[in-house]
Structures are given as C-alpha cells and as structure tokens.
Amino acid sequence: MKKIFSVFFAFVLLFGMIFSPGVIFAKNSGTDQYLLQFDGNVEKGLLKAFGVKDSDILHTFNLLPVVSLNLTEQQARGLANHPKIKGLEVNATVQALGQTVPWGVPRVQSPEANNLGFTGKGIKVAILDTGIDRNHEDLSANVKGGFSVFTDTANSDPYYDGSGHGTHVAGTVAAVDNQLGVIGVAKNAELYAVKVLNNSGSGSYEGIAKGIEWSIQNGMDIINMSLGGSSSSSILEQFCNLAYQEGILVVAAAGNSGTRPGRGDNVGYPAKYSSVIAVAATDQSDKRGTFSSTGPAVEISAPGVGILSTTPNNNYASYNGTSMASPHVAAVAALVWEAKPNLTNVELRQLLNQTAKNLGSATQYGHGLVQASAAIQY
Ligand SMILES: [Ca+2]
Ligand SMILES: [Ca+2]
Incomplete structure (x- = not known):
C-alpha cells in the first residue's frame, strides 16, 4: 500500500468579499444605515416629512446628492418610492x-514570468492524486478533463476529492487569477484530474501505472505525482520511463521521510527513479522543511511549508509537505515550456536544474530552488 506523503493540516482561511448592494431593505425592527441619493439637490425637508430626525442624518456628501442616514424599514420603503429619490x-x-x-x-x-507574457497557457498538467474538485470557484476555469482508476462509486469520479489533497496540489499549479482565494504558479495551465488515490489518500502502484498510461494516451505535457511509497516497483519504473521517453516531464514529491539533521537516503518512489524529478520542500527562509527527504536522488527544491491553496467546497487551507513542493516545479515547468516550446522534456529538465538558485547541500536541496524567469531568460 502506498500512502500520500502526509499532509499536516494547519488552518483554514476564509476570504472576505464585497457585498452586492442590491438589497434595499434591511429586515429588523429598529433602524439600519442606508445611503440615499436624491434626484436633484439634497432636501432635508423631505426627510423630515418622513419622520427622519436630524440626529439620524449621519453624513451629507459634497460631490453627489447623497446622504448616509439611519432609517426604519417603513421610512426606507416610503423614501424608495418617492419621485425625488434616485436610489x-x-x-x-x-x-x-x-x-x-x-x-x-x-x-x-x-510574477516575473507573467510579466514576460507566460502563464502556462496551453500546457496540460496531469495531477495524479485524490481527484480535483472542479466546481471550486478558483479552479473550475482550468480543469479541462480527468479520469479515475477506481470503479467503486465513492472513488470513480475524478472530480470528487474526498481527501482535499489533490485539490490543494491543483491550486498550487493553476488556481485562477480572479480576485478570489489564491493564485497558482501557472495561472492559465490546463489541469487534468487523474484520480489514482482514493478518498483516504491511498492507492496502488497498479493505479499509478494506469494513471501514467492515461496521461501518455491523452497527450499530457507534464505529470505531477505528489505521492510515493518506500518500496520500488520495476513495473512502475517502466511506466515512468515510458512517459519520459514519450516526451512528458515527470515530477514527483521526494517524500516526507527526512530526518531533522537532514542526513540519510530516504527519497521515495517514484521520485527516486532517474526518469522522475524528485522535489524537496523549503520554507520561507529557503531552508529545508525538516520532514523533507534527503539523499542523492533529490534533484530540485520548491516551497513546501505553510502553502496556502484550494481545498474542496470553495475552501482554502495551508498544508506542509513535499506534496506541496512538487506542484511548484510542475507549474514552473509549464511556464518555461510555454516560453520555450521547442525544448524537449530532457532539455527542459536540464534548464530547470541549471537555473535553480543554489541553496547548499545537494543531498538536501538538489540543484536548489526552482526559478521560472531565470529559466525563461536563460
Ligand atoms: Ca484566485
Ligand atoms: Ca529521480
């Protein structure tokens, strides 16, 4: 059995929104604050006629005939229908x-890549995970397709994510730029929900292989696997190799089995295979997350501590894990590939590695922090 690299739930953020000012009448027995616009000049006599006391007139604007005032529901209804009242x-x-x-x-x-004109547009990213909530306000525009390897009712819908993990990973790649929630690293990339992990976050190597096969057959450009296990599988490796030979860039979480001092060789599979980019997690100080796996297979690093992203039902949450780092690399790859469409996957991988920002120990950080505009401008 394979397990999702564990996700440490932190907190849910709720976002404010502008109220639509379409509701005219407040519903309570006392008074409520209103904005009243006259058709013509402000006439305080009219307000008096409706029983509005001077003390309930809170402010009179200078540039428009608008007053803010306290009104009862009855006063509001009466004024709203008066011909001298515009609104x-x-x-x-x-x-x-x-x-x-x-x-x-x-x-x-x-943001620098965006300024250069690249947002991941036209690049297909398969999220091999627990599914993606495609009704999410911050994802729906970018979710273009999907497939589930499961046949049971609870898990057969790739757009049902009972875990939240896949939806979070998807948001890091391509949450929409829409004044809601968050924004993805490649805000116009195409997301594909390939459900290879069930609603509990578990799956099998067979399922992952099926997801890779689907990705090859359906023309994906990039595969993100924020998942892994500690045992190797020759068959899974062959499927990863096949995807790589077919020109797909294959990115995976290095694993959350790191030791506090950051020694030891504990990168998981499939990240450890040579055809797959193993991504380590860093924090806001560009230091390794203490959970992030280490060893010679670590190839590159990306943010993976305290990552805010989308979760099902229009929610948002902050998670930790190399699962959160991997989609940063997948998304940067999408930005760079849009900018340099003639690169092969092998050349793209080399470019990402060569333009990464060196962070020190190669067994902890690989080539370092992935950098979109450095790669685009190289
Ligand atoms: Ca957004
Ligand atoms: Ca590897």
Whole structure:
C-alpha cells in the first residue's frame, strides 16, 4: 500500500468579499444605515416629512446628492418610492478583496514570468492524486478533463476529492487569477484530474501505472505525482520511463521521510527513479522543511511549508509537505515550456536544474530552488 506523503493540516482561511448592494431593505425592527441619493439637490425637508430626525442624518456628501442616514424599514420603503429619490441602498459592509498570493508563487518567480507574457497557457498538467474538485470557484476555469482508476462509486469520479489533497496540489499549479482565494504558479495551465488515490489518500502502484498510461494516451505535457511509497516497483519504473521517453516531464514529491539533521537516503518512489524529478520542500527562509527527504536522488527544491491553496467546497487551507513542493516545479515547468516550446522534456529538465538558485547541500536541496524567469531568460 502506498500512502500520500502526509499532509499536516494547519488552518483554514476564509476570504472576505464585497457585498452586492442590491438589497434595499434591511429586515429588523429598529433602524439600519442606508445611503440615499436624491434626484436633484439634497432636501432635508423631505426627510423630515418622513419622520427622519436630524440626529439620524449621519453624513451629507459634497460631490453627489447623497446622504448616509439611519432609517426604519417603513421610512426606507416610503423614501424608495418617492419621485425625488434616485436610489436607496443598505450601507453594506466592505472588506478587502480576497485574492491572496501564497508566498511560494513569487518565490519561484511566477510574477516575473507573467510579466514576460507566460502563464502556462496551453500546457496540460496531469495531477495524479485524490481527484480535483472542479466546481471550486478558483479552479473550475482550468480543469479541462480527468479520469479515475477506481470503479467503486465513492472513488470513480475524478472530480470528487474526498481527501482535499489533490485539490490543494491543483491550486498550487493553476488556481485562477480572479480576485478570489489564491493564485497558482501557472495561472492559465490546463489541469487534468487523474484520480489514482482514493478518498483516504491511498492507492496502488497498479493505479499509478494506469494513471501514467492515461496521461501518455491523452497527450499530457507534464505529470505531477505528489505521492510515493518506500518500496520500488520495476513495473512502475517502466511506466515512468515510458512517459519520459514519450516526451512528458515527470515530477514527483521526494517524500516526507527526512530526518531533522537532514542526513540519510530516504527519497521515495517514484521520485527516486532517474526518469522522475524528485522535489524537496523549503520554507520561507529557503531552508529545508525538516520532514523533507534527503539523499542523492533529490534533484530540485520548491516551497513546501505553510502553502496556502484550494481545498474542496470553495475552501482554502495551508498544508506542509513535499506534496506541496512538487506542484511548484510542475507549474514552473509549464511556464518555461510555454516560453520555450521547442525544448524537449530532457532539455527542459536540464534548464530547470541549471537555473535553480543554489541553496547548499545537494543531498538536501538538489540543484536548489526552482526559478521560472531565470529559466525563461536563460
Ligand atoms: Ca484566485
Ligand atoms: Ca529521480
């Protein structure tokens, strides 16, 4: 049995939104604050006629004939229908718009790549995981297809993610730039939900092989596998090799089996195979997450500590893990491939490695922190 590299749940953030000022009448027995616009000049006499006291007139604007005031529901209804009143609105609560840029997005130079004109457009990224909630407000525009390796009712829908893991990984790659929630590293990349892990986050090497096969047959450009196990499988390795030979860039989480001092060889499979890029996790200080696996197979690093992304049912949460680092690399690869479409997958891999920012120990960080614009401009 294979297990998702564990996810340490941190906290859920709720995002504020602007209230639509379409509701005219507040529903309670006392008064509520309104914004009232006159058709012409402000006439306080009219307000008096409706029984509005001076003390309930809170502010009179200078540039438009608008007053803010307290009204009962009855006063509001009466004024709203008066010919000298142009409009009446509840003074709604306003909060800052909700799109947060997760720290990993600028750390891998996504905004610079965007400024150069590259957003991952046209690049197909298969997320081999627990599925993707394609109804998510911050993903639906980018989820273009999917497939489940399971046949049981609970797991046969690739767009049902009972775990949240796959939806989180997908958001790091390509959450939409829409003033909601978060933004992905490659905000216009195409996401494909390939469900190879069930709603508990478990799967088999057979299932992963099926997901790779589907990805080859359906023309995927990049495969992200934020999953792994500790035992090797010759068959799984052959499927990874096949995808790589077919021109797909194959990216996987290095594993969360690291030791605190960062010694030892504990990268998992499939990341350990030579055809697969093993991604280590770093924190906001560009230091290795203490869980991040180490060893000669570590190839490159990316943010994986305190990563805010999408979770099912329009939620957002912050997770830790090399599972969160791998999609940063997959997404940077999408940005660079859009910019340099003539590169083979082998050349792209080499370019990402050669332009990564050196962070020190190769067995902990590989070539270092993946950098989108450095690779694009190389
Ligand atoms: Ca968004
Ligand atoms: Ca490898």
